[in-house]
Amino acid sequence: MSAIYILLTISVVVAVFFFAVFIIAVKKGQYDDSYTPSVRMLFEDELVKDQTKVTVKPKKTI
Numbered sequence: 001m002s003a004i005y006i007l008l009t010i011s012v013v014v015a016v017f018f019f020a021v022f023i024i025a026v027k028k029g030q031y032d033d034s035y036t037p038s039v040r041m042l043f044e045d046e047l048v049k050d051q052t053k054v055t056v057k058p059k060k061t062i
Contacts, residue, residue, distance in 0.1 A: 025031065
């Protein structure tokens, strides 16, 4: 029975350690996305072309 208490204590300590490391990494900006904004400007023209295709109005016939 004492082995369960020891293993439970160790698992809680390890979980708290990994949670603390995760919080520190988030605060330091480890997971900030710095790649997507630089790539988004390269594909901006394709988005504009797609929007113009949708908004083209048919010609009026008199």
